[in-house]
Amino acid sequence: MKRSHCFFWGILPAAVLIALFFITPAIWGVYTSLTNMALVGKAAKHLQFIGFQNYVRLFRDSAFFTSIINSMWYVVGGAIIGQFLLGLGLALFLEYTESNKIKGGNIVYGFVMLAWITPALVSGFEWGAMYDFYYGTLNNILKLFSLSKINWLGEVPMLSVIIANIWQGTAFTMLVLNSALKTIPFELYESAKIDGSSRWQSIRYITLPLIKNIAIVDLISITIATFGAFLMIMAITSGGPGMKTTTLSLYAYRSAFENYRIGYGCSISMILMIINLVFGLTYLKFLKKLS
Amino acid sequence: MQNKVRLMVIYFIFIIILIYFSLPSLWLFLSVFNVHASPFIEVPRKPTLINFIKIFKDYNFSTYLFNSIFVSSITMILVTLVASLAGYSLSRWDSKYKNTLIYSILLLYAIPISATMIPIYSLMRVLHLRNNYLGLILIYTAGQLPFLIWIIQQFFDTIPSDIEEAAWIDGGSYLRTLFSIVMPIAKPGVAVIAVLSFRAAWSESVLVIVLIDSQNLQTIPRAFFEAVKTMGGSAIEYQYEIVATMGLFFLIPLMIIFLIMNKYFVRGGMLGGAIK
Numbered sequence: 322m323k324r325s326h327c328f329f330w331g332i333l334p335a336a337v338l339i340a341l342f343f344i345t346p347a348i349w350g351v352y353t354s355l356t357n358m359a360l361v362g363k364a365a366k367h368l369q370f371i372g373f374q375n376y377v378r379l380f381r382d383s384a385f386f387t388s389i390i391n392s393m394w395y396v397v398g399g400a401i402i403g404q405f406l407l408g409l410g411l412a413l414f415l416e417y418t419e420s421n422k423i424k425g426g427n428i429v430y431g432f433v434m435l436a437w438i439t440p441a442l443v444s445g446f447e448w449g450a451m452y453d454f455y456y457g458t459l460n461n462i463l464k465l466f467s468l469s470k471i472n473w474l475g476e477v478p479m480l481s482v483i484i485a486n487i488w489q490g491t492a493f494t495m496l497v498l499n500s501a502l503k504t505i506p507f508e509l510y511e512s513a514k515i516d517g518s519s520r521w522q523s524i525r526y527i528t529l530p531l532i533k534n535i536a537i538v539d540l541i542s543i544t545i546a547t548f549g550a551f552l553m554i555m556a557i558t559s560g561g562p563g564m565k566t567t568t569l570s571l572y573a574y575r576s577a578f579e580n581y582r583i584g585y586g587c588s589i590s591m592i593l594m595i596i597n598l599v600f601g602l603t604y605l606k607f608l609k610k611l612s
Numbered sequence: 613m614q615n616k617v618r619l620m621v622i623y624f625i626f627i628i629i630l631i632y633f634s635l636p637s638l639w640l641f642l643s644v645f646n647v648h649a650s651p652f653i654e655v656p657r658k659p660t661l662i663n664f665i666k667i668f669k670d671y672n673f674s675t676y677l678f679n680s681i682f683v684s685s686i687t688m689i690l691v692t693l694v695a696s697l698a699g700y701s702l703s704r705w706d707s708k709y710k711n712t713l714i715y716s717i718l719l720l721y722a723i724p725i726s727a728t729m730i731p732i733y734s735l736m737r738v739l740h741l742r743n744n745y746l747g748l749i750l751i752y753t754a755g756q757l758p759f760l761i762w763i764i765q766q767f768f769d770t771i772p773s774d775i776e777e778a779a780w781i782d783g784g785s786y787l788r789t790l791f792s793i794v795m796p797i798a799k800p801g802v803a804v805i806a807v808l809s810f811r812a813a814w815s816e817s818v819l820v821i822v823l824i825d826s827q828n829l830q831t832i833p834r835a836f837f838e839a840v841k842t843m844g845g846s847a848i849e850y851q852y853e854i855v856a857t858m859g860l861f862f863l864i865p866l867m868i869i870f871l872i873m874n875k876y877f878v879r880g881g882m883l884g885g886a887i888k
Binding site: 328331345349351405411418429433439440441453457458461545556573574577587589594598603604608 | 639702704705727737750859870
């Protein structure tokens with residue numbers, strides 16, 4: 322047998338599995354989104370092809386637009402501002418303490434990583450307890466300083482889930498940017514120091530430009546992750562109060578599995594997929610630049 | 613003097629960051645040993661192991677633990693085999709379409725489970741593959757493959773192909789060359805994808821919620837989700853200690869895996885990875 326044929330057979334099992342259990346569901350989703358598939362009511366008994374009705378209804382559904390705006394807040398506040406800035410700060414900070422032989426960095430690193438590997442449902446459970454109005458740790462800390470209690474999940478629900486999201490996700494940016502910092506040759510900083518530039522100047526004019534491309538790849542990664550994740554929100558607020566913390570992915574879940582409208586839920590899934598493919602293409606563009 | 617102030621500022625920042633990142637986890641670890649845990653973080657006055665006994669005796673946790681280990685292990689074996697085979701073949705494949713293929717595989721990786729969960733549910737319902745581990749494992753495997761093929765292919769790229777070519781000329785078969793010559797050299801890479809696939813299958817919670825209803829087939833994430841939902845109500849009735857203990861079992865294998873994998877994370881070899 323020719324060697325190239327062997328390579329074909331080597332790729333085949335993976336190709337079949339991906340085609341059947343990854344790509345087929347995606348295409349099946351296009352079909353389902355054009356039907357009135359449901360688990361309860363009249364539609365459950367009479368599956369019908371209804372064309373683009375789900376999509377038409379989607380664009381008249383104010384909850385759909387609310388969930389898009391919520392997703393935007395969640396991604397901008399949680400990932401782009403929160404995780405990224407805190408992750409960048411932590412990466413620089415840990416690098417600084419390490420190179421100056423200041424102890425304690427490992428403990429910080431350990432707990433940031435622990436938050437990252439904690440499953441989303443467990444994180445949500447932990448933060449739900451933190452935010453509890455009467456007995457929660459946060460309000461008890463406020464009481465300690467004689468400050469008034471905050472109704473975290475009632476008054477500022479979006480901020481609350483964003484704080485939990487930053488807690489969970491920051492480690493990724495910290496890891497990626499920290500390893501990027503390690504690739505910068507030390508001599509660059511030395512010569513900048515000799516030229517009389519301050520620490521902030523060398524961060525601004527040496528570090529940041531050199532890690533720019535990796536930072537963009539990182540930003541797209543955390544955007545994709547935060548945009549798609551909904552389990553932690555589900556465990557903390559179930560999307561409430563009302564629609565206040567229902568992001569687009571959570572709205573898809575609620576439509577399909579709480580209101581049992583599978584066809585309608587699928588049309589939201591398709592919108593999610595298109596947005597993510599756009600993110601993915603941008604991601605690849607910058608990943609190619611890196612290699 | 614200036615050094616002392618600087619050090620104090622640094623440790624102040626350390627403490628603020630530590631409080632933010634450690635409080636929720638510490639609360640979980642402490643609640644586990646409490647007879648009646650509350651949402652407030654407190655050191656148990658009389659530490660007890662009763663919650664560990666309770667979840668196994670009253671909440672059928674051994675079944676969930678066994679199911680989770682079963683599903684994750686089978687997924688791990690399947691993913692490692694298929695991804696190694698494909699990654700090796702891709703690595704040695706000499707074609708102008710190679711990069712296009714690799715990038716299209718990676719593009720799939722950008723699609724999150726939240727975008728495919730409803731179509732998967734609908735398809736599995738039609739195929740009668742809900743409440744069936746075969747369906748769950750195949751979906752997990754297919755979902756893991758894109759990213760892990762990419763990772764293992766990069767490992768194979770670093771292994772020079774001279775050695776295998778010698779074996780090839782000697783009349784060794786493709787599979788024998790792969791398993792007796794290449795795999796032993798690529799061991800660290802294979803270990804990485806094995807551990808990552810186990811981790812992913814262990815902590816995946818969306819599809820298992822959507823695809824598994826049957827009580828006997830529940831895995832830890834499914835049971836934990838149920839516990840968070842049903843043991844709710846007012847904070848007084850909430851059995852935080854039971855849910856926390858289940859959460860601890862959910863978390864500990866991931867902590868062990870992380871300790872094993874730490875050097876790979878630190879080395880930065882995971883760049884671009886772990887999007888989900």
